[in-house]
Amino acid sequence: MDAALEPLPAETLSRRTIRFDVLTLFPDLFQGFLSQSLLKIARQAGIVDVQLWNMRDWSLDKHKRVDDRPYGGGPGMVLMAEPVVDCVEAVRAKDEDPGLLIMLTPTGRRLTQQVVRELAEHRRLLLLCGRYEGFDDRIRQVLTPMEVSAGDFICNGGEVPAMLVIEAVIRLIPGVLGDAASAVDESHSEPGRLEYPQYTKPREYRGLSVPEVLLNGNHAVIEKWRRQQSEDRSRQDSE
DSSP states (O other), X not given: OOOSSOOOXXXXXXXXXXEEEEEESOGGGGHHHHTSHHHHHHHHTTSEEEEEEEGGGGOOSTTOOOEEOOTTOOSXXXXXXXXXXXXXXXXXXXXXXXXXXXXXXXXXXXXXXXXHHHHHTOSEEEEEEOBTTOBOHHHHHHHOOXXXXXXXXXXXXXXXXXXXXXXXXXXXXXXXSSSTTHHHHSTTSSTTOOOOOOOOSOSEETTEEOOGGGGSOOXXXXXXXXXXXXXXXXXXXHO
């Protein structure tokens, strides 16, 4: 269980919240992540609930092993089906909403803003973090999860991709951001669109000046400039 914050009371969870259940072999990796910035504030406000579960707790082995060598030979170890499936089924049963199970794997659907929007529609997400050489394929066959990849690269495990999912999804939950418009104007809020460049004080830095158009107070002109900058960036990125 997550020890960073006390469990949210039932009356808080009855409000519009999103719950993440993270199933992992390394729950301590999340402690710093959960106790900082907007995520910490959202949890304290009862908007976001994150629970951590150690899959080793469902191991039947006296040494709490959850992996073994792959059949057919090959390098590394593979996560065993029984403890992982037992863990998922037990965690699902802890809430009347079984939630959407997401398996973090490099062979899954690439995480894009559109996928993030789909995930944000759910009240509960279970994030299954792989390790070593991956999952016994019977885990996928039995549980039929949604498979998601953080990108075309390999991580040591699913924990960092799970953090990416949490970070991206909570930005779309009402009340998490101080200004809801922040999630509307940023890059990828529309497919293929990148955000315009931003500036703040000082007005000049190392010979680089803030564009004059941002200083004249004409909001219609500023909006037109920003739209053009966004279109130019998006077009250059696609070339």
